Amino acid sequence: MPRRNNHRSRRPAAPVAQSSVRIIGGEWRGRKLDFPAIEGLRPTPDRVRETLFNWLQAYLPGARCLDLFSGSGALGLEALSRGAASVTFVDQAPEVINQLRSNLNTLKAQNAELIGQSVPTWLEQRATNEEVRYDLVFIDPPFNKGMAGPVCALLEQHRLLADEALIYLETETGLQLDQLPANWQPYREKQAGQVTYRLFMRQPGQ
Structure with missing residues (x-):
């Protein structure tokens, strides 16, 4: 008699739920792009992005950008849409990187780099003498994880910033920022809900 296969067949993994984000300005204005609806991923709201990119309008053309904790990619994609020279996206979630790759292909964007790694690990591994110095950095870490201060310190320690770089930081309201580099001068600040x-x-x- 043939031997019975007692191994249960594996069910295919359930597809990751999707949400979408809309680019609000520039070349791809109005385009809606998917992103994985995974725990803790919260795109920067439209009204916050509108304010932020009004602040950045004069600085974006030709800027070399770094999007840390990329998530939906809303900030980096918005920067590319509005004339940034390049964006490096860094996120540790494979679902995020795969979807960003798909979205960049859809937009036919040629000036983006994807890094599938945890942000602190990637920063710590960067040599201080590497040529790239970023003009604009977006930092939108998970809330209540204590990551904002250490990541800011690593950016400065590893000399990843251009002389007059702009750094955008989005955090939970009430967070005490005790580890910011002394040479980072406050330029703009607002609050929206929490x-x-x-x-x-x-x-x-x-």
């Missing part, structure tokens, strides 16, 4: 968002300008030579 979110506080700030823009800093790096002062060179300090």
